[in-house]
C-alpha cells in the first residue's frame with residue numbers, strides 16, 4: 451500500500467484491540483478460528499441491518515452544523531493523526547442533537563458480563579476517527595454490546611463518554627503502536643501462557659507454554 455505524503459504507518463481499529471491483548475500480535479498473520487468466523491457472520495447481519503438504515507453520504511460540510519442528525523453505518527472512515535493514517539469501519543455511529551453515540555457489537559460464547567479494555571479502546575478509536583474526519587464540535591459517547599453467538603441476544607451493554615481521559619489513553623496507545631511499527635520501540639511480553647494458549651497467531655517466536 452502506497453502511503454500518502456507525510457504518512458509513515460497505518461493503524462487499523464483491529465490493531466488497537468489485538469495490541470492490548472498482546473503487543474506481539476502486531477503485524478502477525480492470524481488463523482481464523484470458528485469463533486472468529488461466527489463473529490464475522492453476525493457482523494455481516496449487523497452490517498445488513500445498518501445498511502438498510504443508512505441515509506445519504508456524510509460530508510464534513512454537512513457535519514459542521516450540529517443541528518444535522520447523521521449516521522455512519524459500516525462505512526470505511528480514515529483520518530490522520532500526526533504521521534499515522536487511522537483506518538476503521540465503525541459498526542454504527544449516530545449523531546443526534548449534537549451528541550454522537552458510537553456503537554460496536556462483539557459476539558462471544560462466554561456470556562461474561564464484562565466489556566474488556568481492548569473492546570472499549572477499539573470504540574474510542576472509532577470516536578477519534580470520526581472526530582478527526584469531521585472535525586465537528588459534538589460530544590462523543592461510546593457503547594459496546596455483547597452478543598451471544600448462538601442466540602444472537604445482546605445480553606450486556608456498557609458505555610460512557612469519550613472524554614479527555616479516554617482520548618489521552620487512546621493517543622498514548624496510538625503513539626506506542628506507531629513507535630513499535632517503525633522500530634523505535636520494542637513490543638513487551640505479557641508473560642501469560644494462558645493468553646498464548648488462546649492466541650490465533652500462526653507463527654509466533656514469542657509463544658509461551
Ligand code: SF4
Nearest residue numbers: 472646649654656657
Ligand atoms: S503466541 Fe503469545 S506472544 Fe505470540 S502473539 Fe500470541 S499471545 Fe502474543
